Amino acid sequence: MKRDLSVRALILRALDLRSLAACALFALTGCASIGAGGSAARDVVAPLPIASITNGVWMKGDLHIHSRHSKDSSNNPISKIIGLAEAVHMDYLLISDHDNHVNGDVAHNTWSDPEFKSKSVILLYGAEWTTPRGHGTALSATPYDHQRLYDVRNDRDVKILAVKKQLGIHLSANHPANANAFTFSYDLVDSVEVWNSAVWSSNAGAIRIWDGLLKSGRKLTGRGGSDSHHGYPDTPALATPLSYEAPANNVGTPTTWVFGAERSGQAVVDALTNGRVSISANPYAPRVAFYASLHQDGRMDMMMGDNARPTGKPVVFRVELSGKTVSGALYTVKVVKDGAPFASLSMKGETPMVEFTDTPDTGQRSYYRVEVEGPPTAYPEVPGSVALSGKMVALSNPIYFNFDPNF
Numbered sequence: 001m002k003r004d005l006s007v008r009a010l011i012l013r014a015l016d017l018r019s020l021a022a023c024a025l026f027a028l029t030g031c032a033s034i035g036a037g038g039s040a041a042r043d044v045v046a047p048l049p050i051a052s053i054t055n056g057v058w059m060k061g062d063l064h065i066h067s068r069h070s071k072d073s074s075n076n077p078i079s080k081i082i083g084l085a086e087a088v089h090m091d092y093l094l095i096s097d098h099d100n101h102v103n104g105d106v107a108h109n110t111w112s113d114p115e116f117k118s119k120s121v122i123l124l125y126g127a128e129w130t131t132p133r134g135h136g137t138a139l140s141a142t143p144y145d146h147q148r149l150y151d152v153r154n155d156r157d158v159k160i161l162a163v164k165k166q167l168g169i170h171l172s173a174n175h176p177a178n179a180n181a182f183t184f185s186y187d188l189v190d191s192v193e194v195w196n197s198a199v200w201s202s203n204a205g206a207i208r209i210w211d212g213l214l215k216s217g218r219k220l221t222g223r224g225g226s227d228s229h230h231g232y233p234d235t236p237a238l239a240t241p242l243s244y245e246a247p248a249n250n251v252g253t254p255t256t257w258v259f260g261a262e263r264s265g266q267a268v269v270d271a272l273t274n275g276r277v278s279i280s281a282n283p284y285a286p287r288v289a290f291y292a293s294l295h296q297d298g299r300m301d302m303m304m305g306d307n308a309r310p311t312g313k314p315v316v317f318r319v320e321l322s323g324k325t326v327s328g329a330l331y332t333v334k335v336v337k338d339g340a341p342f343a344s345l346s347m348k349g350e351t352p353m354v355e356f357t358d359t360p361d362t363g364q365r366s367y368y369r370v371e372v373e374g375p376p377t378a379y380p381e382v383p384g385s386v387a388l389s390g391k392m393v394a395l396s397n398p399i400y401f402n403f404d405p406n407f
């Protein structure tokens with residue numbers, strides 16, 4: 001036995017020497033690494049890690065809403081916002097008050113408000129970073145020192161990035177094509193607000209900016225946010241000139257869905273960062289899921305947010321709607337590839353589903369995302385939002401190929 005082992009060790013040693021010789025030869029010609037199998041190409045197309053697409057939980061919420069701690073809010077108490085979020089079965093919520101209204105001291109205002117609590121909704125910690133160079137959203141599963149981010153708002157981007165990294169927060173660009181658009185470097189952020197408020201049609205500029213960022217190789221999550229400032233006044237006497245907005249733009253217009261590893265605040269933040277995210281018109285509207293089968297075995301093995309090395313063979317993509325769909329209604333799926341229209345498909349049924357096939361280029365970056373239009377879904381608590389969202393039902397984040405994970 002011992003002798004067998006030593007013989008085997010000698011053979012392995014000989015193979016190592018052969019590999020070393022080959023490496024030396026390739027080093028002269030500028031070749032990259034080479035394994036014991038002698039295949040440099042295999043290293044180049046090494047697969048990227050993809051988490052399970054089934055072990056997890058879908059969670060819905062709103063990532064942009066203002067309470068009475070924002071001075072441009074119509075004295076909207078936190079309890080009313082959380083009450084509506086609970087009533088429409090939100091899983092998580094970020095109350096994102098303007099930090100400049102409290103000179104950065106969010107911790108002793110929004111977060112310390114006795115009403116800042118919920119038994120059923122995961123409350124994230126954050127604020128709308130409100131600066132002369134536009135607005136962003138800072139968020140975290142746990143309290144952090146927001147004052148530090150506020151204090152560097154007018155510094156160079158490189159300094160802001162360092163503070164952001166030290167705080168360990170997720171930073172997102174807000175309403176990038178509207179008033180107070182985010183004008184910092186997008187290298188500071190992990191996501192972009194591509195669907196702001198119930199008025200879907202006002203987001204065309206944000207979508208264009210997002211596609212431009214994606215085409216540049218930045219893997220940035222698209223997310224939603226109602227940016228609601230106005231609750232229902234308790235009495236007509238408490239109404240303000242903007243109270244009329246409450247029945248048109250409120251919690252969940254739109255609703256951002258995330259696929260997290262578990263039901264926790266950290267899982268929500270992680271999903272936002274990795275892009276396993278879709279957006280729906282309101283909390284009752286259907287949710288879109290976008291999958292791909294890389295290996296032609298009939299099984300979906302990727303979802304939106306995932307990034308893979310193409311095999312050079314056709315990939316089957318699947319678009320699915322779930323939840324409160326309108327039976328028999330036709331839903332239109334607009335497929336966008338690398339920022340340009342790629343296909344227009346339709347689907348219907350109880351659980352509408354459609355598939356398409358394409359072969360991503362093995363030598364180039366590419367991404368695919370979908371937008372779904374169809375019959376609107378009623379939102380009884382915020383009835384005026386339905387007409388504002390129109391036919392827009394939901395949009396997905398992209399499925400990515402060949403994106404540099406170290407960009």
Ligand SMILES: [Zn+2]
Pocket residue numbers: 128135174175180
């Ligand atoms: Zn804003």
Ligand SMILES: [Zn+2]
Pocket residue numbers: 064066128227
């Ligand atoms: Zn806002």
